[in-house]
Amino acid sequence: MIQRYSPRASTTGDPDAPATEQDALLQWLEAAFAHWETSFPLEEPLQSELRRLRPLAAKLASSDPDFLVAGRHPLHQILDTLQLAAVGWQLRLGRVGESLRKQLSTAVEEAVACLDVQKPDLTGLCARVAAAAERDLARAARMAQRTIETEQGRARAAEAKRLAADMINAELEKSMVPPRIGEFLKGDWYESAQLVLLKFGAESEQWAKMTETTRTLLDSLQPIEDEDGPERRQHLFETVSRLPREIKRWLLSVQHLSEAMEDATRRVGFAHMQVLRRQPLELELADPIPVAAQETRDTANAALESIEPGQWFCVEKDEGNPLRVQLVSRTEGTGELLFANQAGIRVFQQSFEEFAGLLERGRVSTLDSGASFSRSLAWAAGIESTADLDTLLGEEVVRARQAEEQRQREEQARLQQQLEQAERLEREQQAAEQLRLQTAETAGREPEREQTPAELEELEREQREAAELQREWDEALRRKQEREAGQAPPPNAIPVSAVGQTDRGPGSAGGPESSASRSGSAAAAPELNLLMGTWLGFHDGDTPLLAKLAVHDREQDIYIFVNRSGIKMRQLNSQELLALMASGMVDVLETRSSFRDEISRAKRQSEDQA
């Protein structure tokens, strides 16, 4: 194939036949391309798109000496970068992957145009491709980090729930309790225990104290027997006077609800009164808090030893439905692997065993990337390892390579040192915080009670919002992928690219034509066919944004996007919006608007109430 495009070899003999040296070059290139496509495959049509660069490569191989050194020529670097950026690309990504596809097509077009140039300069194109890829990879990495944090938040919350239940159940198993106290322990106290764990951790002094308070509470509720000496009564008096304060301190879940707080101490106080007056107290063995059985997972799986975050895989969980996914997180403690797609959005999570099973069944293949084309060029020249390279290049080059490796090791060590320093600093800050709390306690003050629940609420709120955002993204993308996979479009789905059509009234989705009269003059810019209430996903900034179209003012040519509560999040004119859509920075996630249905429902409710 390459031979067809090779320059003529000599001025004598058959003008169409390449010379021997060039023949060897072309064979080398042919072998390199074949190896590249086999060892570093991309999904179609990207693979075919890149194949268009073979003629240019053939031309450069025979005319530019730099091309003969793997990794040196800008075209090598362009192909390396494009493969790296596109390794996770799949047609099923739809608009999320559209931006990359366009970038790749544009880069190929620009490179192909160099065929007609005597001395093509690909350096500029190489820099542009590298910058775009770096931007995309950084964005995906940020998204993946959010995904990881959301999962970590979920895991922490689940662990806190389990530990809190274990602690309370262990105490309930040892002692009988009045039913109302049992109810309290399994309600507000259980929730507060989870918050203490989330805030301070299972190894903290705070958690140990809360556990101790739980034990003391249950112990204080056991009736005074005749054989008990005066010490027991004295001890109980002391406990009774101290306990309400301790309970209030740890009752984080209701610190903002004074009524609930008072109710808790009233229940305990009432029970104590009965114990001290030696009145009969109804006691029962409370049922434990239900806890989901903890799965014991084999985290020492030999097949997974070489798997590390950052690696790409082609996973065929369902027959004929391969997914290109990147391992973004590997949690040894829980034995979980978290995978994301090219955009950094969560695709699935699997246990070590499940993934090892897929590996065993041959449903997983590694997708290699990084200097891929350069490596294929080296491979085609018979260099498959650094040892091969050293033999070929001689001592001087080996020394240079070793020096570079040493430099990289030193850089790695420096980064590791910085990381350790940051961790040490964080530990010191945590210790200082604990000390501050202890000091406040010793001084007889409540350790900033007002702040603790507020901070915890904030943490919980953020986690909820992150989880909700992730869920909405997942759901919206799933629906979009279903639509794009050729399933029947929803009745209100309208092609995003359709322009110049007339909008319908707000809340008219799926319903009869609105009585809306048309207002304003047609704007000069092409009109996007977006219904009021359409949800868009913006990912042109550091943080992805979900927003709903609230107003399209045709006269002023502005689109105003708001959040669920109507707060303005974004304002764009049609040109800006079109540009973002064209570059794949905006996804139309849902064209549904349920306002009309909501009104019908509200009317029915009003009529029922009337």
Place this chain on the structure above:
Amino acid sequence: MPEEQRRHLRLPVESTVFIELVSPGVGSATAGKVAVCKTLDVSRGGLRVSLEHELVVGAILQIGVELPQQEETLYLAGEVRWCLANAAPEQGWSAGFALLNAGNSDIDSWHSLLIEMEY
């Protein structure tokens, strides 16, 4: 604002208004939150309502208005310009909406009807 400075005449028309306080999230099967309330007065450029909920000033909300003797609900987009608690706490809140010139809303019909009512 003095009456003479207003761009449009305020008409003391009581009509039922539906305001979407919170819309359903993307992909959410759960309903949003719609407030049902009454207008205190209306004009071509806006409306004043009395409702049980406090509104966030600056929020842009979808509104459905049922004017007297009109069969069709008019769908509009409005920006909350102000929201004040009524004198007695149990009487809720009063809020003023500026209607926005939203393409594909019923703002033109609203203008026509209000002009008729002004005469």
